[in-house]
Structure formats: C-alpha cells, structure tokens
Amino acid sequence: MVGVLQCVVLDCPEPRVLAAFYQSVLGGEVDRPDRRWGLDDEWSTLHTDSIVLGFQRVAEYVAPQWPDPRRPQQFHLDVGVEDLGVAKTEVLRSGATLLDDSHEVWWVFADPAGHPFCLVRE
Incomplete structure (x- = not known):
C-alpha cells in the first residue's frame, strides 16, 4: 500500500455551491476545518460518514457531456438509494x-457543474 485516500476532488466553477449540492444529496458537513488543507474561495469540502469530497475552482471549467466521448465524464459517483x-x-x-x-x-443525473452521477437502487 502506498497511501490512504484522503478525498475525491471534483473540478468546478463554484466550489461552495457544489459542496452544498452534494451535502443535500449525501448529508455531511461543508467546509469542516481539517489540518490537511485550507478552505477558501478556490477550495471547499464535504465530510460525510464515508468519504471526503473536495471541490476545486477551475477558471475555464468545461463540463463533461454524458455520454459524448469527446467530452468524457472521466469518473462519476454512484449514490445508493x-x-x-x-x-x-x-x-x-x-x-x-x-x-x-x-x-x-x-438513473443518471448531472450535478450543477455538469458532473454525471448515478442514483442506484440498493
């Protein structure tokens, strides 16, 4: 083992907006102080019971277009419901x-920044 996963980071135009969106989907705490990183307008986090999601501002963010391979999703989140x-x-x-x-x-959805995610029946 090389290391331990700290968080999954999603590029986006508005980090706090996307953190609040995923909080409404997954629960958790937005921008909890954490010694591993600082929080500012360029970076926001969501701590859940199972994972930390990070959201970083990208000035010229281009959203994926599912299922268009010319603008791939790169990865997506599955949320059990x-x-x-x-x-x-x-x-x-x-x-x-x-x-x-x-x-x-x-079912496949896009978050407010265009990242695809799936709701999966448990």
Whole structure:
C-alpha cells in the first residue's frame, strides 16, 4: 500500500455551491476545518460518514457531456438509494439535471457543474 485516500476532488466553477449540492444529496458537513488543507474561495469540502469530497475552482471549467466521448465524464459517483423516485425528486430540487432515467435500477443525473452521477437502487 502506498497511501490512504484522503478525498475525491471534483473540478468546478463554484466550489461552495457544489459542496452544498452534494451535502443535500449525501448529508455531511461543508467546509469542516481539517489540518490537511485550507478552505477558501478556490477550495471547499464535504465530510460525510464515508468519504471526503473536495471541490476545486477551475477558471475555464468545461463540463463533461454524458455520454459524448469527446467530452468524457472521466469518473462519476454512484449514490445508493432506497427509492429512486423519492431520490430523484430530492436531487432535482437541489439543482441536479436528469440525464437518463430509462434503466430499472439506476438513473443518471448531472450535478450543477455538469458532473454525471448515478442514483442506484440498493
């Protein structure tokens, strides 16, 4: 083992906005003080029970376009949920955009910065 995962970092145009969006989806605490990094307009975090997400400002951010390989998603988050319909309503209310709800057990959304993520029925 080389190290321990500290956090998963997503590029975006507005770090605190995206941190607040994922807080509405996953719970947790936005911008909890942490000795590993500072917090400012360029960097925001979300500490959940299972992971820390980091959000870093990119001045000329270009959102992925799922499923267009010319602007790939690079990675995405799967969020386990009990009820896809209830979860869909909540993420849309929080600012997500529906990309694909044609599958029986998972639906694809984009966060406010355009990153695809899936709601997956547990």
